[in-house]
Amino acid sequence: MSLLIKNTRFLDVIEEKIQEDMDLYIEEGRIAKIGKNLDVLADEVLDGREKLVTPGFINGHTHLGMSLLRNYADDLELQTWLEDAIWPIEAKLDREDIYWGSLLSMAEMIRSGATCFCDQYYEMDRVGDAALEIGMRGILTRGLIEDGDKDLKLDQTRALYQKYHKKGKGRLRVVPSPHAIYTCGEDYLKEIIDLAKEMDGVINIHMSETIKEVEDCKRDHYMTPIQYIESLGMLDLHVIAAHCVHITEEEMDLVKNRRFYPIYNPSSNLKLASGFTPVQKMLDKGIVMGIGTDGDSSNNNQNILEEIHIGSIVNKAVSMDPKALPAMEILKMATINGAKALGLEDQVGSIEEGKAADLAIFNLNSASFTPKNNLISALCYSAQAEDVESVLIDGEFVLKDRQLTKIDYDNLLKTVQDRMDQLVRR
Ligand SMILES: CSC[C@H]1O[C@@H](n2cnc3c(O)ncnc32)[C@H](O)[C@@H]1O
Numbered sequence: 001m002s003l004l005i006k007n008t009r010f011l012d013v014i015e016e017k018i019q020e021d022m023d024l025y026i027e028e029g030r031i032a033k034i035g036k037n038l039d040v041l042a043d044e045v046l047d048g049r050e051k052l053v054t055p056g057f058i059n060g061h062t063h064l065g066m067s068l069l070r071n072y073a074d075d076l077e078l079q080t081w082l083e084d085a086i087w088p089i090e091a092k093l094d095r096e097d098i099y100w101g102s103l104l105s106m107a108e109m110i111r112s113g114a115t116c117f118c119d120q121y122y123e124m125d126r127v128g129d130a131a132l133e134i135g136m137r138g139i140l141t142r143g144l145i146e147d148g149d150k151d152l153k154l155d156q157t158r159a160l161y162q163k164y165h166k167k168g169k170g171r172l173r174v175v176p177s178p179h180a181i182y183t184c185g186e187d188y189l190k191e192i193i194d195l196a197k198e199m200d201g202v203i204n205i206h207m208s209e210t211i212k213e214v215e216d217c218k219r220d221h222y223m224t225p226i227q228y229i230e231s232l233g234m235l236d237l238h239v240i241a242a243h244c245v246h247i248t249e250e251e252m253d254l255v256k257n258r259r260f261y262p263i264y265n266p267s268s269n270l271k272l273a274s275g276f277t278p279v280q281k282m283l284d285k286g287i288v289m290g291i292g293t294d295g296d297s298s299n300n301n302q303n304i305l306e307e308i309h310i311g312s313i314v315n316k317a318v319s320m321d322p323k324a325l326p327a328m329e330i331l332k333m334a335t336i337n338g339a340k341a342l343g344l345e346d347q348v349g350s351i352e353e354g355k356a357a358d359l360a361i362f363n364l365n366s367a368s369f370t371p372k373n374n375l376i377s378a379l380c381y382s383a384q385a386e387d388v389e390s391v392l393i394d395g396e397f398v399l400k401d402r403q404l405t406k407i408d409y410d411n412l413l414k415t416v417q418d419r420m421d422q423l424v425r426r
């Protein structure tokens, strides 16, 4: 199956510009050729004149199964939200709730142009099944909280790795994932680090999200959270570190030459009142960052375009600098730098020959893109999810003319509603 997108524009995150009047030739799931007036025959030709093609966006931190809990527990700070509201109801979620909730989150992500995620949750085999069904790329991480089942959870991570790592033509990865330093003790964290070394040397964790986390860490370990994980040897790994809201300059210096990748979650940090991530400071130190939506009970959606927009403008206001986190910089966080953060830059994150054809195709005949003064600005500041006309993953349409191609969307919405109605009665 081959596809030629003719006479189009695309977001080039390497050259940091919009490439105009280009042809993109996609064959066997890859971007095979990029150029002007390509002389190729394709099974399908798409007129790209009123379109803008971007790399599929990368959602670097999610809890996909949480979509059943959208608008369920609002207006609380992290610890109260988790302990009094979220963990009690999560204990009632079954495997099928998590499957359907994850499918809904994936549908929402695709409908806003995202093609890849890094998810931390429970029942991750069902999240993997949902990803295989809808065709998404992603990292599956079984969230590890230390309790009576701690060894069982490590075994579940091993089993997940055996069954899902590199499945779906290599689109899925499995990575060990301590939930946070405040839910895993020192020995358990060390065991997880050892497990990560046995696997691919990658770890996914919530880091320095709240002032309470930092203060408790200083009280218990006489170190800041990043000094603490360094003392455990975690910084020898590739670390996908969600949040990093309360990170000091010293900590930034500690991680800047390591494979430590903070994932910015602006909506969640705003809604849980966790604080403001010093994104521009970290970027200035050369730290590579991704961006993520977090879960549906702290965001409360999986719209990656909204995250890009909010993430940029909040950072400007907080730093009182309109030049902070400009459109191209945050678009890179959602594409090439997000791919680096997840260790997937050889495969995705940019429109380059040889990379997987994970692409979002925007329809420019919309208010958000009219007039076409600056398409990079439009993607960050005015684009809407409805402008995402089609999405390809591995060269296959997963969204075509706003229709999800692999699943029944109406049935999905109905099933999630039914399951939530049942859940509250359980
Ligand atoms: C053990 S699976 C993942 C676990 O994380 C919870 N969670 C969701 N959002 C956050 C957040 O912002 N900080 C910390 N923990 C979070 C989720 O509800 C699951 O219980």
Ligand SMILES: [Zn+2]
Residues within 6 Å of the ligand: 061, 062, 063, 206, 242, 294, 295
């Ligand atoms: Zn999270």
